[in-house]
Amino acid sequence: MFAYAHGSLVDGLVPYRDVDVAVYVRPEWVQAHQDKTLAYVLSLSTELILALREEIGLRVxxxxxxxxxxxxxxxxxxxxxxxxxxxxxxxxLADFIEYTARRYMDMAPLWREYTKELIRP
Structure with missing residues (x-):
């Protein structure tokens, strides 16, 4: 498992409205608990809200x-x-980053072409 902070807090935008966290859990867990992923995300969100409030007084x-x-x-x-x-x-983590970057680079030319077609008069 790994987690990233992202969004306005990381970008340094003030005022930020919330804290954005992205988590990756083992694929085996996701497959075995597909019906529980939403509950997991909500539970984690609640835990983080409470921890931020208790530890540093941040209420977001x-x-x-x-x-x-x-x-x-x-x-x-x-x-x-x-x-x-x-x-x-x-x-x-390294495998995830490599896979994501490779797939993104493979798709980027297609997205650019698609965008050109959308905005062409």
Whole structure:
């Protein structure tokens, strides 16, 4: 498992409205608990809200997203612009970053072409 902070707090935008956290859990856990992923995300969000309030007096919502099945542009945004909070598995993190970057680079030309077609008069 690993987690990133991303969004306005990491970008240094003030005032920030919330804390954005993206987590990746072992794929085996996601497969075995597909019906519990939403409950897990909500529970983690609640735990982080309470911890921030108790530890540093910060009273803001915490938005938790799972990276496992997130759209590729979001995954790349988190990897490129986010700040790694922790990892329990360096190899898993490295594999995730490499896979995300390779897939993103493969898709980028197609997205550019698609965007050109959309905005062409």
């Amino acid at each position: 919502p915490v938005d938790v997203q799972m990276l496992n099945e997130a759209p590729l542009p979001f995954r790349m945004h988190v990897v490129r612009d986010g700040r790694l909070l922790f990892t329990h598995d360096e190899e898993l």
